[in-house]
Amino acid sequence: MEKIIINSINKKAKMMKIPATVIWYNPDNENINNIKTYINYVEKIYIIDNSMKNNTKLSSSLNNDKIEYVYNNKNLGIAKALNLACEKAINDGFEWILTMDQDSSFDSDGIKKYFETFDNMEKENIGIFSPRHILKNDIDKFSDDKESIEINHVMTSGNLLNLKIWEEIGKFDENLFIDEVDSEICFRIIENGYKVIQLNKIRMFHELGNLEKKNFFTRKISVLNHNHIRKYYIMRNKFYMLKKYKKYRSRYIYYILNDFFKVIFYEKDKLRKLKYMFKGIADFMKSKMGELDDGK
Numbered sequence: 001m002e003k004i005i006i007n008s009i010n011k012k013a014k015m016m017k018i019p020a021t022v023i024w025y026n027p028d029n030e031n032i033n034n035i036k037t038y039i040n041y042v043e044k045i046y047i048i049d050n051s052m053k054n055n056t057k058l059s060s061s062l063n064n065d066k067i068e069y070v071y072n073n074k075n076l077g078i079a080k081a082l083n084l085a086c087e088k089a090i091n092d093g094f095e096w097i098l099t100m101d102q103d104s105s106f107d108s109d110g111i112k113k114y115f116e117t118f119d120n121m122e123k124e125n126i127g128i129f130s131p132r133h134i135l136k137n138d139i140d141k142f143s144d145d146k147e148s149i150e151i152n153h154v155m156t157s158g159n160l161l162n163l164k165i166w167e168e169i170g171k172f173d174e175n176l177f178i179d180e181v182d183s184e185i186c187f188r189i190i191e192n193g194y195k196v197i198q199l200n201k202i203r204m205f206h207e208l209g210n211l212e213k214k215n216f217f218t219r220k221i222s223v224l225n226h227n228h229i230r231k232y233y234i235m236r237n238k239f240y241m242l243k244k245y246k247k248y249r250s251r252y253i254y255y256i257l258n259d260f261f262k263v264i265f266y267e268k269d270k271l272r273k274l275k276y277m278f279k280g281i282a283d284f285m286k287s288k289m290g291e292l293d294d295g296k
């Protein structure tokens with residue numbers, strides 16, 4: 001699992017009337033603590049729970065009337081859960097929403113700085129504002145020469161999403177279930193003439209739980225060691241993206257070849273992972289999207 005912390009140095013910030021959503025899957029008390037780092041700065045939090053068991057009791061431990069807990073009775077996938085939260089936010093009269101992973105949190109000043117920066121930004125034609133997503137050991141490599149830059153994709157957690165644009169372009173793609181959900185909506189935002197803006201002064205730091213550094217001749221490469229089920233979605237959805245977005249075809253060909261290379265040469269459980277990766281390709285060819293129909 002990822003542990004994510006947004007860091008900043010702001011002293012004072014203007015409160016924003018923005019809701020947040022967090023998607024749960026088998027949460028624990030640490031996920032409650034993560035919510036506590038931003039609950040005082042948002043108007044409402046939509047907890048969309050994709051777990052196999054009801055976590056009403058856990059959500060109630062927050063003891064805050066800002067919480068709206070929705071239990072789905074099954075794992076509906078990240079895309080559908082995000083869409084449910086966005087629909088609720090629109091019905092409640094909000095124009096933007098903060099999207100958070102359950103393993104995401106802010107330091108004491110981070111969210112104040114984020115909202116203050118957002119409050120002062122020109123928002124016309126902006127689909128997403130994002131913090132800068134970086135690995136902890138890469139902190140010193142980055143320069144903050146520019147306050148913000150236009151980029152073509154970001155991960156979902158920590159983003160401020162424009163709900164009017166989300167509604168206009170067609171919501172998160174539920175065909176994907178998980179993996180590539182974030183890139184897909186960014187590409188679609190851009191294709192429709194809008195922008196994705198990264199705020200360089202707002203940093204989101206990641207600790208990747210399964211990340212390992214491996215030797216490749218004279219340099220190190222990162223191996224994420226996802227399990228076989230995740231490999232299925234990664235491979236199937238990369239083929240889906242390769243077909244849907246021809247502009248990024250060379251990028252996805254590289255991703256696909258790179259995934260196979262790392263599994264074959266560096267990862268454990270190779271045979272099962274390769275089996276599910278090929279199953280992902282086969283299901284894509286059969287137009288079998290959404291949730292994995294395992295063993296059938």
